[in-house]
Amino acid sequence: MNPWQDKKVLITGVCGTVGTELLRQLVDLNVKSIVGVDSNESELFFATQPYRNNDDINFYLCDITNKSELRRLFKGIDIVLHAAARKHVILCEKSPSEAVRTNILGTQTLIDVALEMEVERVIFTSSDKAVNPTNVMGTSKLMGERLMTAANASRKGQYPIFASTRFGNVLGSNGSVIPLFKKQIQNGGPVTLTDERMSRFVMTIEEAAKLVLQSVFLAHGGEVFVTKMPIIQIKDLATSMIEIIKEKEEIYEEIELKIIGAKAGEKVYEELINEEEIRRTVEIDDFFAVLPAFKSVYKDIEYTFNGVEQKPVDRIYRSDLEPSMNVEELKQYLIEEELLYNKTEVLN
Secondary structure: OOOOEOOEEEEEOOOOHHHHHHHHHHHHOOEOEEEEEEOOHHHHHHHHHHHOOOOOEEEEEOOOOOHHHHHHHHOOOOEEEEOOOOOOHHHHHHOHHHHHHHHHHHHHHHHHHHHHOOOOEEEEEEEHHHOOOOOHHHHHHHHHHHHHHHHHHHOOOOOOEEEEEEEOEEEOOOOOHHHHHHHHHHOOOOEEEOOOOOEEEEEEHHHHHHHHHHHHOOOOOOOEEEEOOOEEEHHHHHHHHHHHHHHHHOOOOOOOEEEOOOOOOOOOOOEEEOOOOHHHEEEEOOEEEEOOOOHHHOOOOOOOOOOOOOEEOOOOEEOOOOOOOOHHHHHHHHHHOOOOOOHHHHHO
């Protein structure tokens, strides 16, 4: 049975990397209707073009802090996928009030309207940077998670169910390292690494969106679903890309790897579950589920996941403490997921 059938879904940040892929996958799931919301006028115009003949998909220009407009758009909506955010670390440091306005106040506004309009489910897309945050962006995403969990105390009945998903780097997304490395290699190098010990959780945009959608109907309220992800060493990623691109584009000169030093506030490793969260985390299939710290506040919620086996977690989930892909495995991953070229381009 398709749980999405007959559901009316609203996506905030529909023009972003994650929002765009959520939209694409929802179309394939045969939902009843989709509303896409974004504050980027130009990108929203271009996003409408592939769907302009589909009366069941509509796009609206809206800032998520605009409560009256959200009320209008939430009318009749069953599920909200909240992907709108200020996401760039340095820009949020330079303009912290914008990070607070969108990531915190905007999220609270969305929660208030979802409660008022009796939406069934709301899922917030968070970030690994919310774990032990070192910057404004990460701190604002952590507050977004906390607001989503706390919102379940305001429920007057079974709904709305509020929960979050937390994942690491989306390879190939806007601002990811792959386009940067590819351009540097094509220009003859050097490929710049901030620290050769750097490790990261990674996934493709298709995988990220798929796991967000899977978490929607797992949620009981207040959980943070942490997606299980492959791990790479950034140095190995650069080496893999150099080998693939040199062979494909017949580049014969050596490509230098240059260490330029870590950026301010940049971690050598990434965390998706910290030490405090271990004792309230369970492992379920493709996820870890971090349960609320104050479960007593949500007395009517029982955290069992549709008969899926739950296993306790006894370790933090950190990229430098888990096995990572080697260079050959990474090359295969890059080719299979078409992150540099499509498969026929690589094989020809």
